[in-house]
Amino acid sequence: MKSNRVVITGAGAVSPFGCDVEALMAGIEQGRSAVRFMEGWDQYIGLRSHVAATAEIKDERAIPRQKRRFMGRMSIFSAQAAEQALVDAGIDPAMVPQMKMGCAIGSTMGSAKSINDAFEIMLPHKDISQLNSSMFFQCMSHTAAANVAQYLELTGYIMATSAACASSLQAIGAGYDLVRLGRQDVMLCGGSEEVHPTVTGSFDVLMATSAGFNHAPSKTPRPFDRDRDGLVCGEGSGVVVLEKYERAIKRNARIYAEITGYNTNGNGSHVSQSNRESMVRCMKQALRDAGIVPGEIDYINAHATATLQGDKEEAEAIKEVFGASVPVSSLKGYIGHTLGASGAIELIASLRMMQRGVIYPTLNLENISPDCAGINHVTALVTKNIEVILKNCFAFGGINAALVCRKV
Amino acid sequence: MTEEEIIEKTNKVFEESFEIEKERLQPGAHIFNDLGLDSLDIVDLVVALQKSFGVNIRNEEKIRDIRTLQDVYQFISTIKNAGGGKAS
Structure with a gap:
């Protein structure tokens, strides 16, 4: 097809x-x-x-x-x-x-x-x-x-x-x-x-x-x-x-980015407990869909809502796939968790970051929690050319989603 | 309840529930063609009139005959004066 x-x-x-x-x-x-x-x-x-x-x-x-x-x-x-x-x-x-x-x-x-x-x-x-x-x-x-x-x-x-x-x-x-x-x-x-x-x-x-x-x-x-x-x-x-x-x-439209990869999956284990293994599978499959390797991602806009268990699982999942190489930030500290709207609102902000070549830090991240360590947390404004981003969303119901966008 | 009170309260329903300017609320105004209401608005009109006049008119057959604002005034007047439309 x-x-x-x-x-x-x-x-x-x-x-x-x-x-x-x-x-x-x-x-x-x-x-x-x-x-x-x-x-x-x-x-x-x-x-x-x-x-x-x-x-x-x-x-x-x-x-x-x-x-x-x-x-x-x-x-x-x-x-x-x-x-x-x-x-x-x-x-x-x-x-x-x-x-x-x-x-x-x-x-x-x-x-x-x-x-x-x-x-x-x-x-x-x-x-x-x-x-x-x-x-x-x-x-x-x-x-x-x-x-x-x-x-x-x-x-x-x-x-x-x-x-x-x-x-x-x-x-x-x-x-x-x-x-x-x-x-x-x-x-x-x-x-x-x-x-x-x-x-x-x-x-x-x-x-x-x-x-x-x-x-x-x-x-x-x-x-x-x-x-x-x-x-x-x-x-x-x-x-x-x-x-x-x-x-x-x-039609000569301005293009923010191309969507090159996407995946959504279920964790198959628990309705409210985030699950690292399924997050890993979700991100890896989105990368495969985009035909890229983890090292090609320039920025990860995390789901990270500040729950004790969710942040820990996401940080561990990111660490497993990307190590500490890719900058990661969450926007929840600025606007809270806009739930069903969060994926789109935070993607839009991430696309603007891509356009501007900057990464805005995670607000209120003052002391990286030991259980969220080992990834590249953005705690102050970073200036960087951003070609490819990954956006994560993890939901109650045991549902994960990840989207990859590339600058055109 | 006087005719003036019925007109005033009914017009207030049209202003508040359907955002229709006071000047357009003429007795001869057709509630569909002139005031722009539709069949779903009639459900809301009934709810708003019930609340405003303390009556229960949901099952009144004569609602179907209402076409103009004057018809609404007349309908309410009949209900109120006949003591019909059981208090809700």
């Missing part, structure tokens, strides 16, 4: 640093933390973590009410990120309905706020008569994908990858395959997620959240650090435009 080359020609992001990619990069470049104390979360009995990295919704009225009414927070994030990505790619939105173009937008679940609101309306009196018509469309698992498709009038493949923290990297991987196989010419791919106490709570009950920095929010999360104590939830959306290389060349 014919295999197309697939390139990334556009990027859009809504993140805890603001409503576009420039705001995201400015926050990272300035070494800021978007994590803050969440007022009112102490009302939740048993919730230990009271910090999060929230994103602000701006200009949502630019989305017509008829489309917007079906959007919870996460779908508004995604619609805005997708529209930015299209504009960034130089694709005229008016031409979209006629194009062989679809979207794959992943998330852990539907809008957390809308789901919570729906149950709060419905359950006290077991009364569904007060639910409005748009609630289901905000709550459904493919809400971001469906809303992006409706908003931009996409008529191609519409997919929602739901694999928790690997959702958006799986979406990009799925889009890569669809364009590679010629099933679609262009795909908008990425992910979305919301901050909500019930979302943080789902990690909190597993003791996976950061609970020791409620009064020093900017000091957490602390990926790979000796004093890390868990993840901090963030929110937002990242979307990239994938298209056939020939198509991008023909």
Whole structure:
């Protein structure tokens, strides 16, 4: 079967640093933390973590009410990120309905706020008569994908990858395959997620959240650090435009990078415990797919959420495949863990690093934890020509994903 | 409840739930053709009117006959004055 080359020609992001990619990069470049104390979360009995990295919704009225009414927070994030990505790619939105173009937008679940609101309306009196018509469309698992498709009038493949923290990297991987196989010419791919106490709570009950920095929010999360104590939830959306290389060349599009390798696998062992062996297999298979050896990777953007076990397993897996030669950093210290959006948002930031020839350090990594040692941690800004990057995502559910991109 | 109160409360529902400017809320305005509502909006209109007027109108057959804003005022007036539409 014919295999197309697939390139990334556009990027859009809504993140805890603001409503576009420039705001995201400015926050990272300035070494800021978007994590803050969440007022009112102490009302939740048993919730230990009271910090999060929230994103602000701006200009949502630019989305017509008829489309917007079906959007919870996460779908508004995604619609805005997708529209930015299209504009960034130089694709005229008016031409979209006629194009062989679809979207794959992943998330852990539907809008957390809308789901919570729906149950709060419905359950006290077991009364569904007060639910409005748009609630289901905000709550459904493919809400971001469906809303992006409706908003931009996409008529191609519409997919929602739901694999928790690997959702958006799986979406990009799925889009890569669809364009590679010629099933679609262009795909908008990425992910979305919301901050909500019930979302943080789902990690909190597993003791996976950061609970020791409620009064020093900017000091957490602390990926790979000796004093890390868990993840901090963030929110937002990242979307990239994938298209056939020939198509991008023909229309003189600016190309951020070519996707040359991808893999996703299951760990086959535990739903919540990260597993080094399966991470190794995932990264190695992505490298094989790209037809390269580990030494050709110039930068690894780690998943590293600052959980005790996850960071340790990832560091060991990276050490096994790459040794201490390849620079590694995590962006979770800046924007928290944007869960289903993290793969796309962090890939976009990594592509910008590739463009600029710099690697931004892991924020809050002050003392490399002995159990995360032996890899090339980036703790201060590195200037380096970056030709090939690897992006990792590891999710609850025992799902791994890794993506390789090369500068064109 | 006076006619003015019904008009005021109904218009508020249209402004808040459907983001329609006050000037467009004329009694003769067709709720689909002029105000841009669709079938799903009618579900939300019912929910909002129930909440606003403290009535239960979800199963009222006459909702299907509503076409204009005046029809909405009339519908609510009939329900309220007949004591129909059991309090929700």
